[in-house]
Each structure stands twice: as C-alpha cells, then as structure tokens.
Ligand SMILES: Nc1ncnc2c1ncn2[C@@H]1O[C@H](COP(=O)(O)OP(=O)(O)O)[C@@H](O)[C@H]1O
C-alpha cells in the first residue's frame with residue numbers, strides 16, 4: 001500500500017501535468033502562489049482525526065484515492081429560471097450567459113478571461129481572504145483549481161436579478177475524479193447583489209473541493225446562497241471565506257441536501273465597523289450522510305453583528321456536526337454575536353455533535369450561543385392527527401415547520417420553491433406559496 | 442337510530458394511575474350534553490380518550506360512535522369519521538401557518554368523504570366565511586398555528602377549525618375558560634350556529650356560565666372518574682349555587 005504522502009505527491013504531480021497542458025497565461029504572482037500552495041498541501045497532508053478541527057469528520061477515505069481531473073463533458077442542461085448564469089462542469093466554465101442590461105454594472109469572467117483582461121484586479125484581490133497556507137483543502141484547491149468564476153459588481157449598483165453559478169460534477173468510468181471549483185465574489189462600495197451557488201452531480205468516487213472568496217467593500221450588501229444537492233455519496237469540502245468592510249452586510253444561506261461526506265466551512269472576518277453577517281444554515285441528511293458545518297467568525301472591528309442559525313434534520317444513521325467558533329478581538333467592543341444550532345433527530349441512530357467555541361478578548365460585548373437537539377413532539381403530532389391529518393403527513397408538516405424559519409428567509413423564489421417541494425412534495429404546498437406561484441409563475 | 446356516542450363502563454389509566462373509573466354516558470344524535478366537574482376529575486382525560494390519545498390505557502369498557510366501536514380507530518380516522526375535539530390547551534406549532542394546517546385538515550377529511558380537494562381559492566372563500574362568523578381577523582391565518590396567540594385567540598381558533606371541518610360530534614374541553622364575556626358570546630354564537638339535528642355536542646366545562654349561552658339538553662357531573670349525577674340544565678345552576686362539595690358530601694353520606 002502506498003503511504004498517504006506518496007498519494008498526495010501523485011495527486012499533485014497529476015494535477016501539475018494537467019495544468020501545464022492548458023494555455024492560460026496566469027499572472028506570475030498567482031503562478032507562484034499555486035506552487036506555494038502545492039508545497040503547503042504536501043506539507044500539511046490530509047487532516048487526521050487528531051486534528052481538533054477535524055475531530056468529528058473523518059476524511060481518511062480521501063487519502064486512499066489518487067484524485068484525477070474530471071474529463072470535459074459534452075452536454076449540460078441549463079436551469080430554466082431567470083438568472084445571470086454561469087455553469088462550471090467538471091471544473092471548467094462551460095457556459096456564460098450574457099449579463100445583458102447589467103453589462104456596465106457587473107462583470108462575470110472565467111479564469112482565462114480574468115487573467116487576460118483583469119490581471120491587476122486579480123493580483124490585488126485574488127487569494128486575499130482564503131487561508132490557503134494553513135488549511136489543507138484550501139491549499140489543495142489553490143494549487144489545483146483549473147478554472148474560476150470572478151464576479152465583480154461595480155460601486156453603487158444594485159443587480160436585481162440573481163447571479164447563478166451552477167457547479168455540475170459528472171462522473172465518468174474513471175474512478176477518483178476531483179473538481180476544484182473556485183469563485184471570487186467582489187462587491188465594490190455600496191453595491192448590492194444576490195448570488196446563488198448550486199452544486200450537483202457526482203457519485204461515490206468523486207470529490208468536490210472548492211473555495212469561494214467573498215469580499216464586500218464598504219456598505220456593500222450580498223444575499224448569498226449555497227445550495228448543495230450532489231449525489232448522496234459525493235465528497236464535498238468547500239471553504240467560503242468572507243471579508244466584510246465597514247457597514248457591509250452579508251446574508252448567507254447554506255443549504256445542504258445531498259453529498260455523502262459534506263463539509264461546509266464559513267470563515268468570516270468583520271474588519272470594518274457596523275458590519276453585519278448572518279449565516280442561515282439548513283441541512284437534511286439521511287442514510288449514512290455526514291454533514292459538517294464549520295463556522296468561524298472573527299470580530300476584528302467594533303460594533304459588528306454576527307448572527308448564526310443552523311438547523312439540521314437527520315434521519316436513519318445520518319451524522320451532523322456543527323462547529324461554531326466566534327473570536328472577538330480586543331478592540332472589537334460592542335460586538336453582538338449570537339449563535340444557535342438546532343437539530344431534529346428523526347431516528348435513534350442519527351446523531352449530532354455540536355461544538356461552540358467562544359474566544360472573547362473584549363469586555364463590552366454580547367455573545368450568546370445555544371444548541372438544542374430534539375425529536376418530533378408527540379403532543380403536536382396528536383393535535384394534527386385529531387384534525388384528520390395522517391401520522392405521516394403530520395410528521396412532514398412538523399419537519400417543514402422546523403425548517404420554515406430558515407426557508408422563510410430565502411428570497412430567491414426558485415431556491416425556496418425547491419425546498420418546499422422537497423419537504424412537502426406529498427403534502428401539497430403552503431397555501432401562500434401556491435398562491436404566489438400562481439400569481440408569479 | 443343508534444346514539445351519536447355511547448360510553449359503557451369505561452376505565453382508563455394514565456401512567457399506571459386510574460383516572461376514569463367506570464364512566465357511562467349516552468349522547469343521542471342532535472343533542473347537546475354538558476359534562477361538569479371539578480379540576481382533576483378526569484374531564485380532559487375522557488376527551489382525549491375519545492379523540493384517540495394513544496398513551497392512555499383503556500383497561501375496561503367500550504365506546505360506540507354511531508353504533509360502531511371507536512376505540513380501535515387512529516385519531517385521524519376518528520377525525521375523518523366526524524369527531525372533533527376542541528382542546529383545553531391547544532398546542533403551538535411553529536413554522537406551520539394556520540392556513541396551511543387548516544387546508545391540510547379540510548382536504549384530508551374531504552378526501553375521506555370522497556369529495557374533491559379544495560384549491561387555494563375555494564379554501565380561502567370557505568375559511569373567510571367562518572372567520573366572519575367568529576369575528577376573527579384574517580391575519581391569524583398567516584401566523585403559525587397557535588403560536589403567540591392569546592388564550593382567547595387559541596380558543597377561537599379551535600372553534601374556527603370546528604366550523605371549517607364540520608364534524609358530527611363536537612367535544613369542547615373547557616373552551617370557555619379564559620374567555621371574557623364578549624369572547625364567550627362570540628364563541629357560543631359560533632357553536633350554536635353549528636347546532637343541527639344530525640350533529641351532537643359535548644360541552645365540557647368547569648363553570649355553569651357557558652351553559653347560559655349554549656343551552657344543554659342534559660348535564661352530567663363527573664367526579665373522581667365517574668358520572669355521579671345526570672339531569673337537566675337546572676342541575677348546572679344547582680351546582681353553581683352549592684358548589685361541587687355539595688355532591689361530594691352527598692355521595693359520601695350515601696356510601697355510609
Ligand atoms: N399525562 C398525565 N400523566 C399523569 N397524570 C395525569 C396526566 N394527565 C392527567 N393526569 C391526572 O389525571 C387526573 C385527571 O386529569 P384531567 O383529566 O386533566 O382532569 P380535568 O380535565 O377534569 O381537570 C388528574 O389527577 C391529573 O393529575
């Protein structure tokens with residue numbers, strides 16, 4: 001058997017050869033960065049269980065496979081809801097819908113184009129928030145990513161149509177294929193946008209290892225959705241790195257529906273006063289799915305607000321993990337941080353591990369955290385059943401009711417409808433939603 | 442025609458403790474009966490058993506609903522067959538709007554009766570009419586079931602459900618408690634509008650007050666798990682005047 005270090009070496013060699021075969025002309029500093037990231041990954045290796053950050057999530061499966069680039073794919077269907085859309089298939093940007101009337105307010109480029117046209121912008125903003133030198137998967141992505149989507153919203157503009165990035169991973173017979181999607185979302189001062197990222201496809205021998213960097217300049221406002229609905233065996237490890245400048249606001253919605261081994265990381269730095277960061281998390285896991293939400297919020301500047309609400313619905317032998325770190329720097333007075341993590345267990349074998357971690361070095365702050373794990377309530381079930389509702393429908397209504405607090409915050413209708421359909425397919429839609437869909441198809 | 446409800450020698454235990462100790466009661470079709478009794482006498486236990494609560498153990502006796510045995514049916518089957526319990530303490534269901542819940546219930550029952558399900562528009566028309574009847578604000582429909590409702594709103598919401606679901610047998614467990622006199626009148630008017638020759642109503646109450654508005658055909662007194670006396674509506678007035686202690690003493694004396 002090969003040692004893990006040899007496998008990481010093989011992996012990097014394969015990818016280096018693959019990347020050399022492409023003709024993208026990367027700015028020299030970024031090329032050096034790739035090299036440094038490859039060295040970092042070789043040094044860090046895959047994280048082991050004794051690593052505190054990976055205590056509840058075992059990634060030893062990853063080390064048993066030499067991951068290869070996924071081959072290009074020919075056809076992909078384009079979702080029919082209206083958006084400014086880009087599609088990454090097997091790691092490459094294969095479709096870039098026109099930005100149309102928004103052309104002078106937003107630019108959306110792939111890696112090749114960004115390197116050609118916006119090298120200066122990249123040198124300034126690329127890799128600025130990703131902690132690639134300390135994080136094995138961030139290092140791996142930074143070393144290996146083959147393509148990227150760079151979204152840039154111009155100062156003072158509001159983009160009313162959702163910007164949608166679809167990541168499709170189509171497995172081939174070649175087992176052990178990886179995709180390294182990479183996204184930069186940059187909102188200039190005072191701009192507003194909605195970005196939806198969705199992940200689909202994959203199988204038991206595929207690996208999605210992504211990085212999303214989000215930079216909000218002063219008073220920018222981003223509504224951000226990450227909807228992961230990959231095959232329920234796929235491995236999905238994606239870090240979302242976020243930096244908020246003064247007065248900016250991020251509303252993130254992290255929804256996990258698929259994947260076999262899923263790790264959603266959100267790493268937030270509030271670097272300017274009055275920044276507001278909301279993380280709404282929802283995950284549904286069944287079978288043997290493992291979903292780990294790992295959040296780190298760093299209050300660097302005073303007077304910022306962070307609000308986290310994560311809800312998980314687990315059945316069968318599913319395993320949920322929530323790690324919530326809040327770090328308040330000495331200067332970050334008047335910090336207001338609230339973290340809530342709730343899990344609904346639908347079977348005796350489902351389990352959840354929750355680990356809040358508050359490190360507070362300022363004295364005038366308000367930081368709270370709470371975690372609850374519960375089951376469906378018998379009294380509520382009985383009440384519904386005495387109204388003629390079947391036991392199964394009653395359970396589904398209560399599960400929906402549990403998730404509703406998150407769903408109601410989702411303002412992109414197609415994303416919201418998808419969740420309603422998923423949770424309520426058998427039961428009929430909430431009336432309000434049905435009416436809305438008839439009126440606004 | 443069999444009676445709407447016939448309870449024969451019913452014994453019920455809750456967590457090993459005997460609560461109902463041989464209840465007998467017959468409620469004919471089209472009538473309104475009241476059950477009165479002090480706190481802890483077993484009124485809510487009886488109501489919950491009729492609605493199908495599964496964690497209460499029936500150790501003896503039977504219950505017939507329109508001549509057929511009731512006790513083997515699931516709660517939802519009983520509801521679809523026309524039994525409705527207005528709870529003393531309605532539960533809150535966060536995240537499920539009243540409107541969604543009500544329509545799910547109406548359609549479950551309509552389906553069972555072989556009627557087409559109501560679409561959003563038809564359902565709204567139906568529920569609006571009932572809201573008017575109960576002087577309820579339409580805004581309550583958009584809120585989660587009972588969540589953050591005042592005591593009175595919860596009780597009205599129970600009667601709203603009853604009006605929308607059109608049951609054959611209505612069981613109202615202390616619907617009057619916690620209502621001020623105006624709300625009590627509105628609720629009583631709502632209930633009276635549901636009175637009909639093919640519907641029966643069992644009004645459970647601690648106080649006589651409600652029976653001034655919903656005039657019962659008969660009054661039963663439940664004491665320590667047994668019906669100890671039945672009579673006309675004057676019995677309720679007598680109880681109000683003399684208190685439950687009067688019957689308790691009388692029973693003790695007659696046992697001696
Ligand atoms: N879930 C329960 N577990 C244990 N005892 C109960 C439960 N529910 C009711 N009881 C007991 O049963 C008796 C009757 O209660 P209940 O039916 O609620 O009376 P009422 O409605 O007439 O006030 C009381 O002594 C009460 O304490």
Ligand SMILES: [Mg+2]
Pocket residue numbers: 484485486529614615
């Ligand atoms: Mg009671």
